[in-house]
Amino acid sequence: MIKFLDVCKTYANGTKALKGVTFTVNDGEFVFIVGPSGSGKSTIVKLLCGEVRPTSGRVTLGDYDDVGNLPDRYIPYLRREIGVVFQDFRLIADKTVYENVAFVMRAIGARGKAIQKRVPYILELVGISHKADRYPDELSGGEQQRVAIARALVNNPEIILADEPTGNLDPDLSLELMTLLSEINNRGTTVLVVTHEDELVNTFKKRVIAIEEGIVVSDRKGGYYGKGDGRV
Amino acid sequence: MKKGRASVFSQLGYYIKEGVGGIFVHGFMSFAAITVIAACLLVTATFMLLAHNIDVQIEELQDSNEIVVYIDSGFTREQAQALQSDIMALDNVENAIFVTKEELFENFLAGLGEDTHVLEELRNDNPVRDSFRVIMKDISLHSETLKALMGVAGIADSNSDVELSEKLVSLRSVINTISITLIIMLGAVSLFIISNTVKLALHARADEIGIMKMVGATNGFIRGPFVVEGIVLGVVAAVFVFAAQWAVYNYLGAQLLEGFGAIFELVPFETFRYKLAAMLFGAGVVLGVGGSVITIRRFMRV
Ligand SMILES: Nc1ncnc2c1ncn2[C@@H]1O[C@H](COP(=O)(O)OP(=O)(O)OP(=O)(O)O)[C@@H](O)[C@H]1O
Ligand SMILES: [Mg+2]
Numbered sequence: 143m144i145k146f147l148d149v150c151k152t153y154a155n156g157t158k159a160l161k162g163v164t165f166t167v168n169d170g171e172f173v174f175i176v177g178p179s180g181s182g183k184s185t186i187v188k189l190l191c192g193e194v195r196p197t198s199g200r201v202t203l204g205d206y207d208d209v210g211n212l213p214d215r216y217i218p219y220l221r222r223e224i225g226v227v228f229q230d231f232r233l234i235a236d237k238t239v240y241e242n243v244a245f246v247m248r249a250i251g252a253r254g255k256a257i258q259k260r261v262p263y264i265l266e267l268v269g270i271s272h273k274a275d276r277y278p279d280e281l282s283g284g285e286q287q288r289v290a291i292a293r294a295l296v297n298n299p300e301i302i303l304a305d306e307p308t309g310n311l312d313p314d315l316s317l318e319l320m321t322l323l324s325e326i327n328n329r330g331t332t333v334l335v336v337t338h339e340d341e342l343v344n345t346f347k348k349r350v351i352a353i354e355e356g357i358v359v360s361d362r363k364g365g366y367y368g369k370g371d372g373r374v
Numbered sequence: 375m376k377k378g379r380a381s382v383f384s385q386l387g388y389y390i391k392e393g394v395g396g397i398f399v400h401g402f403m404s405f406a407a408i409t410v411i412a413a414c415l416l417v418t419a420t421f422m423l424l425a426h427n428i429d430v431q432i433e434e435l436q437d438s439n440e441i442v443v444y445i446d447s448g449f450t451r452e453q454a455q456a457l458q459s460d461i462m463a464l465d466n467v468e469n470a471i472f473v474t475k476e477e478l479f480e481n482f483l484a485g486l487g488e489d490t491h492v493l494e495e496l497r498n499d500n501p502v503r504d505s506f507r508v509i510m511k512d513i514s515l516h517s518e519t520l521k522a523l524m525g526v527a528g529i530a531d532s533n534s535d536v537e538l539s540e541k542l543v544s545l546r547s548v549i550n551t552i553s554i555t556l557i558i559m560l561g562a563v564s565l566f567i568i569s570n571t572v573k574l575a576l577h578a579r580a581d582e583i584g585i586m587k588m589v590g591a592t593n594g595f596i597r598g599p600f601v602v603e604g605i606v607l608g609v610v611a612a613v614f615v616f617a618a619q620w621a622v623y624n625y626l627g628a629q630l631l632e633g634f635g636a637i638f639e640l641v642p643f644e645t646f647r648y649k650l651a652a653m654l655f656g657a658g659v660v661l662g663v664g665g666s667v668i669t670i671r672r673f674m675r676v
Pocket of ligand 1 (some may be wrong): 154157158159177178179180182183184185186189243350
């Protein structure tokens with residue numbers, strides 16, 4: 143479960159990115175977070191990962207009931223609960239698809255045998271196993287993002303956080319990718335997707351949280367997101 | 375609440391594979407680092423060996439509880455022997471053994487071994503004098519005892535090397551100062567070089583480190599390979615220096631001393647090789663860990 147309780151975040155330079163945000167996401171939910179550029183969406187993602195700490199209010203994630211005050215040494219374990227996907231994929235250029243995914247299992251101390259079993263399974267799940275030996279620059283944007291999703295999934299996190307995962311993809315690929323995330327959600331993983339793309343949001347009819355200037359302006363299930371729902 | 379926490383030590387194989395791999399990936403930089411560290415360790419070790427040799431010499435000089443005093447050549451043998459009671463009366467004298475100049479000459483010849491025929495001719499014109507071997511009770515009172523002995527009428531000379539011993543002690547302190555200065559300077563240079571090599575390694579893998587942090591790798595796990603890389607640089611340099619020191623000390627050192635008509639012999643390398651190896655190894659590890667940890671600390675804060 144994710145819980146934001148009256149969360150404010152003011153950056154060191156004085157920018158008020160969040161001004162009292164409250165919402166709850168239950169286990170197994172699929173939620174879109176939408177809003178104009180600079181409204182504070184990425185700040186929500188960063189707060190969940192422990193990358194930045196709230197100025198006031200409380201952030202809860204699973205068993206971590208006060209992420210904002212979690213001592214530094216526990217942050218790595220918090221992050222193991224979360225799989226993150228970014229707009230720019232962030233794959234390692236000199237590792238193959240397989241190695242890019244295997245690498246993050248090794249990074250949290252997984253054994254060779256477990257890695258050899260799990261990585262092919264995950265690559266199959268996201269539909270990229272036929273390109274396991276390719277390097278990122280030999281793949282299309284959509285394929286690269288599948289690898290990034292595989293990487294986010296491979297350590298079996300409770301939650302997937304995707305910050306504009308389709309920002310660099312054309313509409314067809316975006317739809318495919320969002321379908322993949324939706325399938326992953328159907329298998330029980332909580333999914334939070336930050337996006338700008340109204341059409342996608344409308345297509346999937348999920349819960350939508352709209353942020354504007356650091357405030358939640360609408361939070362409704364069933365998914366329609368249009369003019370007046372947080373954006374002019 | 376925290377699942378699958380892996381011990382840092384269970385990952386040793388991974389650190390070593392990645393760390394040693396890093397050495398080869400940064401080939402030239404690693405080579406440069408090892409060379410500089412080795413040069414630093416070599417200079418340091420050379421000075422330490424020099425100091426060690428001097429220490430041993432000083433010890434030998436000071437440890438002897440015996441002073442040989444020579445009797446004025448104008449004294450008859452009876453007069454000379456009569457001095458025994460005067461000597462025995464002095465403080466700190468345990469015993470005084472009379473040695474005739476003939477005995478002394480024989481001992482001297484025997485000590486030379488072969489090639490004594492040149493000296494045989496001197497037998498009838500014996501250049502040495504009658505003497506006493508004076509045994510001290512307390513060797514720390516060496517110079518006081520010597521002064522008292524020289525005050526006895528009829529004692530003309532002694533073999534005591536208080537002066538040499540004092541010269542060595544002051545040489546030792548000069549070498550000490552130089553050694554400490556060098557160790558600090560060269561240590562700093564080595565740290566700097568290791569730190570730069572590790573920095574290079576860190577920058578080359580900044581993307582990987584970012585992703586590792588994102589997926590929840592602990593700082594210890596991320597550091598591991600870089601620390602191993604630093605240690606390997608230090609230890610490889612130490613191994614080279616040990617081998618080089620061995621060769622230099624045994625061959626070059628021996629020849630140099632011979633060239634100067636040595637007044638003393640080098641302490642055999644075998645007597646301190648384990649100490650030297652341990653010291654070099656320790657220095658290599660400390661420099662490696664130090665150099666990498668200070669760099670990673672700065673880097674990881676971001
Ligand atoms: N590290 C930072 N230091 C200072 N200000 C920041 C920092 N990160 C973000 N901000 C500011 O905080 C506000 C919210 O930023 P955030 O990245 O959360 O927006 P966003 O909704 O993700 O925007 P976009 O859709 O463009 O990605 C912006 O005004 C941004 O300039
Ligand atoms: Mg953003």
